[in-house]
Amino acid sequence: MTDIQTDRPSIDDYFLEIASVVAKRATCLRNTVGAVIVRDKRILSTGYNGAPRNLEHCLDIGCIRDQENIASGTRHEKCRAVHAEQNAIIQAALHGVGTEGATIYCTHQPCILCTKMIINAHIEKVVYTTSYPDADSIKFFKEAGVEVVNIPQKVQPQKIQMSA
Numbered sequence: 001m002t003d004i005q006t007d008r009p010s011i012d013d014y015f016l017e018i019a020s021v022v023a024k025r026a027t028c029l030r031n032t033v034g035a036v037i038v039r040d041k042r043i044l045s046t047g048y049n050g051a052p053r054n055l056e057h058c059l060d061i062g063c064i065r066d067q068e069n070i071a072s073g074t075r076h077e078k079c080r081a082v083h084a085e086q087n088a089i090i091q092a093a094l095h096g097v098g099t100e101g102a103t104i105y106c107t108h109q110p111c112i113l114c115t116k117m118i119i120n121a122h123i124e125k126v127v128y129t130t131s132y133p134d135a136d137s138i139k140f141f142k143e144a145g146v147e148v149v150n151i152p153q154k155v156q157p158q159k160i161q162m163s164a
Contacts, residue, residue, distance in 0.1 A: 011041060012127050012151060015105040019084075020129075022046045023107045027057035028081045030065065030072070031108060035084040037092060037123065039102040045095070047087030051080050073133035076113050085114035089121050099123050109150070112136045119144045127151060 009017065015036050023034030027050035037045045051057045058064075058080055070078055082090070085106060092099050100122035104110075109132035110118060118126060119140065125147040141148045 012105070012149065015043075015103075016107070016127060016129055016151060018043070018046075019105045019107050022048050023084070024048075026050055026081075026084070027059045028079075029058045029063040033084040034107045035088040036105045037088050037099055037102050038105060039099075044097050044099065044102060045088045045092035047084045047089070047091055049081045049084045049087070052082055055080070073111070076111055083111065083114050084108075085110050086117055089117055092121075103127060108132050109134065110137055112140065115140045119146060125149070 015038050019034040019036045021034065022036060023032045026032035026034065026048040031049065033049045035047045036043055064070075064080055065075070065078055068078065085104060088104065089099060102121075102123050103125040104118060104123050104127070106126065106128040108130045109128045110126060111132060111134050115134075115137040123146065126141060127149045129151055131150065131152070138148060
C-alpha cells in the first residue's frame with residue numbers, strides 16, 4: 001500500500017483559490033475580482049466583476065473610469081461593473097439561498113459599497129488576499145462585528161508527495 005502525504009491547503013486557502021478561479025470570468029479592465037460565499041464548508045454562491053445583465057462589458061467597449069482618469073478606490077458609481085461581492089450576494093438572493101452566518105472569500109478587500117451589502121446580508125466573516133485603498137470598509141466591518149482576515153500571500157496549489 002502506498003502512503004500518500006499531502007500539503008493540504010487550509011480551508012481559507014482552498015476557498016481563496018476557488019475565488020481566484022472565479023475571477024478569471026471577470027470582464028473589468030482594471031481588476032479581475034472573484035468572490036465565493038461559503039457556509040459550513042459548502043459553496044453557496046459565486047460572483048465576479050462585470051457589467052450588469054444584457055449590457056456590454058468593458059472588455060468590449062472600454063473602461064469609463066480609465067477614460068475619465070478616476071483613481072482606484074474612488075467614485076464607485078462611475079464603474080460600469082457590478083462588483084464580485086455584489087454579484088455573489090445577488091446570485092444567492094436570486095436562487096433563494098440565505099447568506100446569514102456565511103463567510104465570503106474575495107480576491108480583493110471589499111470596497112465600502114460591497115462592505116455595506118455584506119454587513120446587511122448577515123455575512124459574518126470576510127477573507128481576502130489583495131488590499132484595496134478603502135480604510136472605511138475595514139472600519140465598517142469592525143463596527144458591525146464582522147470578522148476580517150487578510151491572507152496576502154498567493155494560494156499555492158496542493159502538492160502530493162508519494163513514498164513507497
